[in-house]
Amino acid sequence: MFEQQLLVFKEVAETQNITLAAKKLHMSQPSISLQIQNLENQYNARFFDRTNKGVSLTRAGKVFYDSVQAILNILDDTQQQVSALDEDKRGVICLGATLTIGEYILPHILAYIYQKRPDIDIKVKIANTVSIDQDVLERKLHIGLIEGPEPDHKDFVLHKFWQDELVVVVPYFHPWASRNSITLAELSHERLITREVGSGTRKVMEIALEERGLDPSQLNITMELGSTQAIKQVVYAGLGVTIISALTVARECDQRIFKALRIQDSPVYRPLNILTLSQTAQTKDERYFINLLQDHKLLSDIMSKDYCSMNDKAKDKDTKVG
Known part of the structure; x- marks a missing residue:
């Protein structure tokens, strides 16, 4: 009461x-x-x-x-x-992830955990950085995986687990596709497609441009979209170029759908962080998850292997045997 x-x-x-x-x-x-x-x-x-x-x-x-x-x-x-303490109860991890991490990194990690620790259930919320920060602060989530600048709150604890590069992405038929890099001065003349305000990718891009002497307001931003996938579809249609995570277009670049160009003035890197609260005690399963992320060698191995496909093959085999 x-x-x-x-x-x-x-x-x-x-x-x-x-x-x-x-x-x-x-x-x-x-x-x-x-x-x-x-x-x-x-x-x-x-x-x-x-x-x-x-x-x-x-x-x-x-x-x-x-x-x-x-x-x-x-x-x-x-x-x-x-x-x-209840050994018979399945472990549950409630975590939040920003869109880039949730769509392009987390599936590999979840597939690995599904294979190695089937006793753990994971509930995931995918949202932008501002939303995940707030949910962790309000203790609706115990772990957040975020991109972008460090949130400003005394109770937040941040640990880097991966590094990502922001690149300029153009369709393979674009005149720039024959190049490997681009200057910021050239970028300001192109139609730019960006993520929405509140996105970690958007914030990192704006900070990086300001640090390199380019006012983000000088960019010719023609669309603001709420997902990376939507941005890729618009760029593929030839309606503009974008600055997004290299992780998100790796497959399309291999397939010669997109060309990723590094920013010539100086590459833009951003940390991908684990966000927790200093006053929150973690369960053994949450500690297992965090330790996995902080094991860079293991994480690199997970990212390089397609555990999703491995799990699908295992399911197919079980179905045939049954």
Whole structure:
């Protein structure tokens, strides 16, 4: 009951609106108000200033909010540790990944884990960097795999596990396809297709261009799209060029569909990072997953072998035997 009151308080404090909090918690407004009133009576303090526009934390409410955050975090960690003691229970890892990692790196890793550790279930959310950062901060996800600049929050812990290069990608029939590199000055005259604002790829590109003396606003950006696959389709149609991860076009470059050009002024690299919270205890399965990512030799081996195809062949064999 007390934990429920704390969850109600936290939701009201963060939404600053009792109606919205009620919707998110699937509770009635009177029930929400009663829970808050009971807490205030219990501590003999007023936690919220109420107006027609909503509610806001009082000084006492701000102090109580910090304590509530800490208590709920401890309860969540305790639940994770107790669950990990149940040897008969399948391990579950809830992680988030940005689009490039989720589409082009994670499938290899998941296929490897499926083969080596079938006792682990993995639930994955694929979203842009801003969304994954927020979910890790709110403890909806325990592990985030992100690209782009380091998120600015004191509770985040970041560890690099891979490095990616951003390249200029053109269709193979483009006049630049006979080249291996391009200058930023030349790039500013082409129609550019980019990812949406909030994407790690977009942010890294803008920072890199600014560091090299080119204002991103000078680029002729004609489309902003929410997925790498959509960008590739548009570039393939000859509607522009793009700056994206070399990982995402490796296969198409081998098939002579695209040509990837390095930025001549200086290559643009970005780290791919593991994002966790400093206050969150990890289960043994989460530690296994993180240790796997940090084993660069093993990860390189996983990336070079097609475990997805190996698993498909194993399934076919089992089907034929059965």
